[in-house]
Amino acid sequence: MNQPRFLGLGCLLLLGSGRATAQDIPVYPPPAPLDTTGLGRTDAQTFANSQVVGMGPSKGLIVKYERIPGNFSLRSTAVGGGADYRTEVSKNANLIVKAYAPLLNHPHLKLILGLNYDRQEFQFSTPAATDQYGLYNNIENKGLTVIGAQLAVIRPVDAVHWYLFRVKTELNGDYTSNELNISDYLKVTSEFIYGWKRSATFAWGLGLQLGYNLGRQSIYPVLVYNRTFNPRWGVEALFPARVLVRRNLSPISLLFAGYEVASNNYNIHLRNAFASPNNPRVTSLELRQIDLKLRFRYEHELLSFLWTGVEAGYRYNYQLNAFDRTNNTRDRLIDSQLGGTPYASLDLFIVPPKKLLQKAERRRK
Template sequence: MGLSRAAIAQDAPVYPPPAPLDTAGLGTTDAQAFANSQVVGMGPSKGLIVKYERIPGNFSLRSTGVNGAPDYHMDVTKNANLVVKAYAPLLNHPHLKLVLGLNYDRQEFQFSEPAASDLYGLYGNIQNKGLTTIGTQLAVIRPVDAVHWYLFRTKGELNGDYNSDELSISDYLKVTTEFIYGWKRSPTFAWGVGVQLGYILGRQSIYPVVVYNRTFNPRWGIEALAPARVLVRRNLSPQSLLFAGYEVASANYNLKLRNAFASPNNPAVTSLELRKIDLKFRLRYEHELLSFLWAGAEAGYRYNYQLNSYDRSNNGRDQIIDSQLGSAPYVSLDLFIVPPRKLLQKAQRPR
């Protein structure tokens, strides 16, 4: 009995198998195979994602003023994050795919005594307005043949402490672009290398990118977009996935101050650039609720590498405040819509 169960477990299919490539959505499968970065065993593609993340309890915030400015310390009593993302195909040819993405991110902070201890009014400003990201992206996925593929993605985001009545694109726009060239060695192994002009480490720079997606057997796999994210995947069942790993979560915000202040190199600092880098150790569970609806639950530990502020009022980008948030556990819940399983199975039937 035990041996038969083990044999069944070894032969269990891994969901979802790769869908065949449809020529322009006409329901006809192209005879030639084209490569991409997806492998057997990865979770279903996400079309709409709604996620809420919260750090329970209080944690510290320590700031060191640069060039003789005073230091200060306070507690963060609330840190919550609401994320909404949506993806839709604009073009779905076997040899060319265009995907449009939209995202909204709202991060809220509450501090114990921001008015009393914040010399520059920075954290009081963040508490009153929050930190908002509104963005759009276009991904171009080009399968060259059965082995080679490449991806080009560009993203524009408005990052900052703005309200709807004071939004200025030129004041808050951040642009990220990346190019990756890859190889599909088998249905269970794809990898690629590339570069990104973005904000992985807080400031805009050029960073290397390595994609490594591999399913080792029906139960275990790895999904990596290094250095930003590496996850080990456990396929518990066709309806359940478990992940463990790390993520570098970085952000770059432009902030407008209510009151100007003087720094050693600028008599009137009116705008700051806030660079935030978190290292998250993650444990994530995903489960199918309906054929088109999945739920995710995540818990982990967040280590804040930096929360530093730089002067945007001049070209020098002088550092004004050196801050760090206290490390703390976090939890999140999310729902996401996926292509129904029956639709994927129907697409795989020979025509």
Template sequence: MTCSRFFLRFCGGLAAGLLPVAAAWAQVTPPGQVYPAPAAPADTTAVVDEQEFATPSVIGMGPSKGLVVQYQRMPRFGVNSNAQVVGLRDYATEADKNARLVIKGYIPLLNNPHLKLIMGINYEREEFQFRNPPSDYELYDNIENKGLKTLGAQLAVIRPVNEVNWYIFRAKGELSGDYQSSALGLKDYLRFSSEFLYGWKRSPQFSWGVGLQLGYTFGRQSIYPAVLYNRTFNPRWGIEAIFPARVTLRYNASPTSLFYVGYSVDGFNYIIKLRKPLQRTGASGQPEPGTVALRTLELRETEVKFRARWERPIFDFLWLGAEAGYRYNHAFDAFDRTNADREKIIDSKLAGAPYGSLEVFITPAIVKAFSRQ
């Protein structure tokens, strides 16, 4: 099933099954793409027995997201691959389609003012279609219309320490690749990421923190520093940043209309099962000594998006997000997952291209809507 067909089928049952579930999910502030998303603008601190507890959100930030459905699409763009080992060849073509479907939801496990535990689940599917298939090229033919899927679960801990300090810890496990449910192998497809941030709430308009991330933002698993900086300068302007992964300038046109502009760095790591084994060869054309035929490849994809976004409510609890921008691809490389050297097999570049996406998400306002009935 293609991304677009799956998206339409899913949206067809949205009204029937989505809202009752989201009413329970929206009781706490859910995590966002990288870190927990902000609470509603009025909830920048929690008060218990006259004791205030700090949070990383600030006044003016957009509403929290309890359940998210997003569909993203790009037009035709060029693809250029260079072989990195003997026995393979270079190849260039065009991708007629690159689409991504994302579904995310968050379930509150504990919602105390001084401690919040949130479980998140996510499903993502990315699809490619190349011009004039089959190309008889090892990488393209093995991801043509295959569906590169990610199925994950995470646990986020939000711990306000006092009126100034807070920290966030998140651990996430994902199965990522072109797997079929009947052929799932945890050893092959399992990916793990985590992060920790410690921060200071200087005022209702300013919160910042520092920490570390372990993840695949830059294609391969690595540890890198992270700086969170949320600040509202005046009733109209603010900034929301988790550097280096994302920096966004916010403009509050009204309480129900928000504009964003900035960039984000996204990394994807997929395991690709080859339809035909691939043998690395030496200059003589014979198999390289000490190597065996490859049955899987590791595809590392890293992209930078320069984006503009607009959010506004459709109903009290249901919001629409429209985004457009330019995608710059830093890497689309295939690595040997079979032999011990983990050598790069194919070095690819996807040409820069514009993109657009539509998103619907449910906010905690659904609780108020149900209470009025």
């Protein structure tokens, strides 16, 4: 491993990652709007949660399209011998759809159902010519799809303490609708976080996540830290996966800057088997993708129930490695890395209408 890759690994071990995290789970109703005349008026709360004054509204339905400009490099090496593969990626795009709905919405107990769909597409400038790189032909022809469902239990214990439990199941891989076998693509993640609401402007929590944060399924620590320092500045963090500094430009406009470590884990079924040092017939691969994104994000209200988000930044790919799924040792067979490149995304999301929230607030009072 060369020095830049070694340093990259050290950074990622400190940062961690997470595809679906607790901060993605909305809380109904969302927090009160930022009190620009002086913080502290909303400090009295019957039940605590992780939200703080100044955060954006809860998201009910999200449609997002992310595009990375083409013609960046892909470098692959066959571990244990074999030819290398070099090409340019002419297209890398993501379509993401998420939906959240409250199954139960009591002040002391909330159950949130979430559904998600994610499709990532690659196109390469030159086809893969050797058997072990048939992986890329699969990806180019089918794309990489994620279909998932999650259930979150949010339990405010009292005015200070709260906890959250979430379990999520996903089907991750290069499948199509007529060849889907659930057991071949199923991934399960879960997390538990216990937290403290110190005031309307400060909430934090500690927990554990069982997931694929660094490619393989393991247990990782989680720190939630949400704090509004004044009417304009705050921080929203799910460390080590994501840290964002928030700037409240107005009651309907927010600006964010920070980083996110995103990981994907896909199961790939190959059309053509190939031989590896420990397996004469490799027919199935596990593809692990880990990206570090330095990001700027702007959110703005278009209508009382509709917001838009625009994001841009720089993506550094730590790895896009393939492991043998037909071998219990999970041997690493292909060591790949995508070139660093800028990226941009646009999304629309539906939030609870203000009139509905105001009505719910009057009921609580």
